[in-house]
Amino acid sequence: MEKRIVELESRLAAVERRLAALEGAGPAEAPLSEESTAPSLGDGSLANASTLVGRVLLIFGGAYLLRAITDYQLVPTAIGILLGASYAFVWLFMAYRKRGEDRGRVGALFYGGASVLLALPLLVEAITRFELLSGSQGIVALLFFCTAALWVAFTRKMRGLAWLVTAGGIATAFVVLRASHSAIPVAVFLVLLGVGSLWAVYLRQWTGLQWLGAVGADVCIVLLAVVSSNEQWSVEPRTPLLLGTLLLISYLVSFTLRSHVRGDDVGIFEAVQGVLAIGVTFLAAVLAARAGAADLDRVGIFSLALGAGAYALAFTPQTRSTRGRNFYFFSTLGLGLVVAGSALVLSSVMAAAVWSLMALILAWFSGRYRRVALSLQCTFLLIAAGIGSGILETGLQALIGGTTGSWPSMVAWHLLIALATVACLFIPVAQKSERWGALAGLPQLILLALSVWEVGGLMVQYLAPVLASAGSQEPDLAVLAALRTAVLSAASVTLALSSRHKRWPEARWLVYPVLILVGFKLFLEDFPNGQPVTLFIALALVGSALILVAKLLGASKQEEIRL
Numbered sequence: 001m002e003k004r005i006v007e008l009e010s011r012l013a014a015v016e017r018r019l020a021a022l023e024g025a026g027p028a029e030a031p032l033s034e035e036s037t038a039p040s041l042g043d044g045s046l047a048n049a050s051t052l053v054g055r056v057l058l059i060f061g062g063a064y065l066l067r068a069i070t071d072y073q074l075v076p077t078a079i080g081i082l083l084g085a086s087y088a089f090v091w092l093f094m095a096y097r098k099r100g101e102d103r104g105r106v107g108a109l110f111y112g113g114a115s116v117l118l119a120l121p122l123l124v125e126a127i128t129r130f131e132l133l134s135g136s137q138g139i140v141a142l143l144f145f146c147t148a149a150l151w152v153a154f155t156r157k158m159r160g161l162a163w164l165v166t167a168g169g170i171a172t173a174f175v176v177l178r179a180s181h182s183a184i185p186v187a188v189f190l191v192l193l194g195v196g197s198l199w200a201v202y203l204r205q206w207t208g209l210q211w212l213g214a215v216g217a218d219v220c221i222v223l224l225a226v227v228s229s230n231e232q233w234s235v236e237p238r239t240p241l242l243l244g245t246l247l248l249i250s251y252l253v254s255f256t257l258r259s260h261v262r263g264d265d266v267g268i269f270e271a272v273q274g275v276l277a278i279g280v281t282f283l284a285a286v287l288a289a290r291a292g293a294a295d296l297d298r299v300g301i302f303s304l305a306l307g308a309g310a311y312a313l314a315f316t317p318q319t320r321s322t323r324g325r326n327f328y329f330f331s332t333l334g335l336g337l338v339v340a341g342s343a344l345v346l347s348s349v350m351a352a353a354v355w356s357l358m359a360l361i362l363a364w365f366s367g368r369y370r371r372v373a374l375s376l377q378c379t380f381l382l383i384a385a386g387i388g389s390g391i392l393e394t395g396l397q398a399l400i401g402g403t404t405g406s407w408p409s410m411v412a413w414h415l416l417i418a419l420a421t422v423a424c425l426f427i428p429v430a431q432k433s434e435r436w437g438a439l440a441g442l443p444q445l446i447l448l449a450l451s452v453w454e455v456g457g458l459m460v461q462y463l464a465p466v467l468a469s470a471g472s473q474e475p476d477l478a479v480l481a482a483l484r485t486a487v488l489s490a491a492s493v494t495l496a497l498s499s500r501h502k503r504w505p506e507a508r509w510l511v512y513p514v515l516i517l518v519g520f521k522l523f524l525e526d527f528p529n530g531q532p533v534t535l536f537i538a539l540a541l542v543g544s545a546l547i548l549v550a551k552l553l554g555a556s557k558q559e560e561i562r563l
Contacts, residue, residue, distance in 0.1 A: 081126050085141075088119035089148070095161070096152045105158075112152065112161040119145050120172045128179045135180025139189050142172055150196060159206050166197050166209060170216035183224050183235045187243045190217040195250050202258055214273045217247055218280050225284040229291065237291035244281035245302075251277050252306070256313060259326045263318075266329045274333055282340065300344030307337030328373055335377050339384055349413050352389035355381045356420035366429040372436045375429040375443035382421050382450055389417050395457020398464070399484055400521065418454040425451060428503065445506040448498070452491045452514065459487050477529040485526060485538040488518045489545040496552035511549055518542055 069080060095112035123145070127138040146169040153162035170190065177186040190213075197213030200206060225240035227233040255270050288294035311334035313319065319326045338358070342351045359381040366374035386392035391414040424447055433440045460483060467479055492514040499508035519542075526538045 077130055078132055081122065081130065081132055084122045085119065088115045088122065088145075091115040091118065092149060092152060095158070096156060108156065109158060109160050112149065112158060113164055116149060116161075116164050116168050120168045124172060124175055124179075127176060135176055135182030136185045138176050138180070139173065139182060139185035142169060142176070143189050143192065146193060147196075150200065154200055154204065157204065159204070159209075162197070162200055162206070162209055163212070166193060166212050166216075169193050170212070173216070174220070177220070181233055181235075183233070184239060184243070187217075187220050187224060187240075188246070190220045191243070191247050191250055193217070194247075195254055198251070198254055202254075202262070202264075210269055210273075214251075214269075214276070218273075218276050221247055221280050221284065225280075225287050228287065237288040237293035240284040241281070241288045241294055241299075244277075244284040248277040248281045248306075252310075255329075259330075260313060260316065260318065265325045267325070271329060274329070275336075278336065278340070296344045300341040303337045303341030303344065305341075307334045307339075307341055310334030310337060327371075331373060331377065335380065339381070343388070348388045348390075349411070352385040352417060353413065355385040355388070356417055359385070359424055360420060360427065363424045363427040363429050367427060370430045370433075372430045372433045372440045372443065375431075378424055378429070379443045379446040379450070382417075382424065382447065385417050385420070386450065386454065389413050391417050391454050391457070394461060395453045398457040398460040399453075399488065400517075414454075414458060418451075418458055421447065421450050421454055425504065431503075441506040444504065445509060448495065448504065448507050448510055452495070452510070456487045456491050460484055478531045478534040481521075481526045481529050482534040482538045485518060485521060486541050488514060488521070489541040492518070492545050493548050493552070496549045500552065508553055511553065515542075515546065515549065518545075 069083075091111045092115035095108045095115060098108040098111055120142075123133075123138055123141055126132045126141075127135060133141065146165055149165040150162060152158065153165060170193065173186045173190055173193075176182060194210075194213035194217035198210040201208075201210045221240055221244050224235055224243065228235045228237045228240055251273055255266060255274065258264050258270075259266055282299075285294055285296065285299045289296050289299075310330045314327050314330035314334060319330065339355065342354050345351075346354060359378045362374045362378040362381065365371065366378065383392075390411065394414060425444075429443065431440055431444060436442075463483060464475060464480055467483055492511050495507040495511045495514065498504040499506075499511070522538065522542065526535060530538065
């Protein structure tokens with residue numbers, strides 16, 4: 001930059017001399033050659049860099065002088081440490097002052113970096129070698145210095161100094177944790193540092209720094225949760241849970257202020273860190289519960305409260321009207337927290353029933369507010385309900401599994417889950433969206449597949465003891481195979497018929513996958529176990545299904561062409 005300024009000044013002087021000569025103001029001087037205008041080694045950027053490096057070496061030389069004075073006991077150790085800390089703050093002030101000058105950006109960064117490299121090792125030695133500070137006192141001193149350094153970096157727009165302070169603060173905190181086992185102060189400091197780096201990014205539009213701060217906080221709490229069961233660490237199992245809760249609330253509040261107060265959109269970091277913070281908190285909760293130091297019911301209630309709050313934030317007028325990332329973030333966050341909380345508070349069957357009821361509500365909201373995302377969340381809730389209640393496992397074994405003797409027992413709740421799944425098909429949901437495009441029909445496709453899976457499995461499970469067993473202990477494998485083939489063939493025809501309705505056009509994409517499954521099943525089950533009568537029935541059903549499906553899908557295609 002300085003080289004260009006010198007060249008520009010020389011060229012401007014040459015132009016002025018030429019204008020003066022043309023106007024008769026004076027004789028024109030010969031223009032300077034490029035070699036004469038080029039800066040010398042002493043005036044260029046290399047000289048400036050050399051000067052800065054020299055100053056930094058002198059700074060560290062002064063630090064070693066103070067260290068020698070302390071080692072030789074010319075001053076008491078406490079006074080020497082205080083002088084060293086004051087020396088570091090002097091150069092932090094010089095960084096603040098230098099950055100205020102027009103050409104002081106590089107020099108300010110050198111001074112700020114020197115201050116960080118002086119202060120942090122000195123703090124570690126004050127705790128470990130000289131034992132002048134306890135772990136908690138050292139963390140307080142570290143918090144004070146990092147706050148001051150980040151303030152300088154923020155006010156003077158020194159992104160490099162912010163990175164150095166954050167990385168150095170995290171490393172120093174872990175060193176202090178290892179040396180003093182001061183778990184709570186270190187964790188609180190790292191949470192504050194993570195949130196501070198996040199807001200520095202929000203206010204200065206920096207990128208990347210928030211990831212570093214979040215990693216330090218997350219790793220610290222996970223580490224404390226793991227070592228809480230170690231007798232060498234005096235960390236109560238409940239402590240990581242409380243710290244994880246602090247981490248989760250701090251970040252969620254920050255995300256909320258960003259989206260609902262500042263009006264900015266959440267990004268990838270918010271989504272990833274939100275999931276990580278929830279995961280860290282629940283990990284700490286599980287480990288604390290195993291140690292008998294936490295009640296999972298209270299954790300579940302807390303999760304439900306956070307989930308309800310997240311859903312409320314998703315449906316505020318501002319968030320609902322923009323149809324942006326904020327709605328997807330808070331609604332998905334609410335879904336995850338509500339599912340996790342209800343799983344902790346309720347039994348698996350009751351939780352599945354609650355999820356099914358929530359799915360019905362979300363399906364209605366999807367049609368009411370024309371939100372494909374809510375329709376997708378409806379399917380996720382139904383999948384969770386199917387897994388929690390066991391109906392998906394039962395349906396899979398009933399359709400393609402072993403004999404009736406190996407199936408799970410029939411549960412009345414399975415019928416309720418299946419009815420809720422089918423009911424969601426008849427609730428008008430959002431199926432078109434410019435944002436989603438062709439994927440807007442994905443929720444209905446998943447819902448149709450779940451309906452076939454659950455209803456078909458229940459039909460086989462209830463009919464098999466009557467038709468295949470007929471009162472005997474061992475089922476007739478030939479009749480069982482034919483029954484499964486009949487149910488799957490009927491499912492393919494039902495899907496083909498459903499595809500002709502405007503509400504279920506996605507059903508056509510499931511017709512032939514189901515028929516392909518039936519084809520494999522014929523060779524794997526029907527032919528090895530079948531009898532002439534059952535094989536006749538199975539083949540007749542499959543053949544009829546293929547003919548009907550072709551006609552139904554063809555007629556549906558012709559209707560679409562006419563429209």
